[in-house]
Amino acid sequence: MTVSRVINKHARVAEATRQRVEQAIAELGYVPNALARGLLHGRTRTIALIVSDVSNPFFTQIVRGVEDVAQRNGYTVILGNSDESVEKERRYIHTFLSNRVDGLLIAPASSASRSTLELLARRGRPFVLIDRALEGVNADTVIGDSVGGARTLTQHLIRLGHRRIALVNGPLEVPTARDRQRGYLEALREYGIDPQASLIVTSTYKRDGGYRAAQQLLALPPAQRPTAIVASNNFLGVGTIEALREAALAVPQDMAVVCFDDIELASAIYPFLTVVAQPARAFGTIAAQFLLERLEGSEPSPPRTVVLPPELIVRVSCGAALKPRVDADRR
Amino acid sequence: MTVSRVINKHARVAEATRQRVEQAIAELGYVPNALARGLLHGRTRTIALIVSDVSNPFFTQIVRGVEDVAQRNGYTVILGNSDESVEKERRYIHTFLSNRVDGLLIAPASSASRSTLELLARRGRPFVLIDRALEGVNADTVIGDSVGGARTLTQHLIRLGHRRIALVNGPLEVPTARDRQRGYLEALREYGIDPQASLIVTSTYKRDGGYRAAQQLLALPPAQRPTAIVASNNFLGVGTIEALREAALAVPQDMAVVCFDDIELASAIYPFLTVVAQPARAFGTIAAQFLLERLEGSEPSPPRTVVLPPELIVRVSCGAALKPRVDADRR
């Protein structure tokens, strides 16, 4: 049909015909079928984004970044929420492949995602890893400096005088959790502090994980209890504070708490939360740009890895309050 | 091909052949083309969800609810973020129609979305409105009781002794903003309090909107300043508190603040926020169920509207603190 030419502005259409066609389109409410187009061309101008938890503001910001870049370049975004489950993730990837997305952006649920992603790589669809790097997976990667960020947080506490510092961490199958633990340990070592197994609690990356982990720490004999807690992500930080509040401990007077990832809505009104904030939106925009370059660019290039530096935000104006008090120690 | 029969389990395939086919599928990493299938059948088992702000936890919960129901029923969700822009919304709807989604779930950006949605209705794609009802749009609708919720919040403040109560509201083009204002006015009238134009500030449904609105209220001559503020959504509540903090006013001692929508992460650690919480997840699951019923069900039925009741959560244990102090009044 000539209609196709009109829609795709392929020039060489008489002005009169064009007008008639456009009128007909408007009258009939005609919308071209992207499926047929995709079938023909083998590309759909659609990219998939799979995050491990849509309800986490960190990933939400990533979604916004991705969407922005995609929209600006005429791509549609399909969103999947793996909910930290490798199985759900696998299902989504399959569905999206079946829908012939041009490429994928994935925040992998865990290291166990590797086999799925290797399969993906074998099928030749371009994809970019976000927030969580997987060794041996040959793909562009956009992550934060988890080791450095955790080190910074821990150093901050040490410099304020803390010595018994706990780590409330996510599942060690998640790369960021491993890295943050490493950073924490590095800082301790740097200051000659012996790490204590009882002060490192592993849990889920969820609020109730942090809540339970903190309770476990509070159940320690008084002399072994920490005076400060590093929470490995925003949810864990909030869960930790909840447990402290329930135990009638004040932050930061009775227990200092710092965490990875900012919690915008919370920290705007709760000024006691020193954090290491990641430029979440940039994770999304950069990853999306990488993907689009691969989709539009012609020659294949070796995979790139970008490590975005986090930023320490010290929220308590009275840093002194963080110094462990003797009676707090004794509790 | 016989392959089709194997994939769709259409029986009548020799066991031996089936095995061979399945092996080939595994070896080749074959993934059936959903585009071709969709083209043929006219349905894609895909539904679209358009929210007005992905970074709002309220909508995030809705996303989760929708995704759950969809996934359980073998549907894929495509997400769009209209960012409170009618134009973006229109573009998304067009794209999704072009991609032949089976149906749509839409939290309309504003009343101005009506024309777009009327067009949608004319094309005959089923859709469900979420959170924001539009008069004259003939579709299933799942909303909260904005009038009642705002009334409850305002009554709460009045019963605590407040008389000069301000409303920090969203744009009046958004149905929820209009309804919340109505509820606020109803409560005032009920107690014989004259509404003051200067105490009703309209803004965006964003944090900086709340921030500026609160600043405007604080700039009033002392005698006209409110002693309490009703914020029309979570973001406005946070922005309001930010402005108060900056002005060195304590919540709730110097100024009581209540808001529509809970802020889970924040209220878990900031105990001063009395809110009216909506069952956001249920908005999503119910809306998705409505849509799927229309997609799978045969006979057309008249559109339904569900109004979910919000729940008052009083967070300040010492309600007395909310009573306006004389010196606070004078400030």
Add this chain to the structure above:
DNA sequence: TTGAAAGCGCTAACAT
């Protein structure tokens, strides 16, 4: 139990 034909809506390539 398996195969062949036809068509879903679109557009690249080739007429006219």
Add this chain to the structure above:
DNA sequence: ATGTTAGCGCTTTCAA
């Protein structure tokens, strides 16, 4: 400047 042909991958229908 416009029309025709063919084929993208699938499944429904009919035939073998």
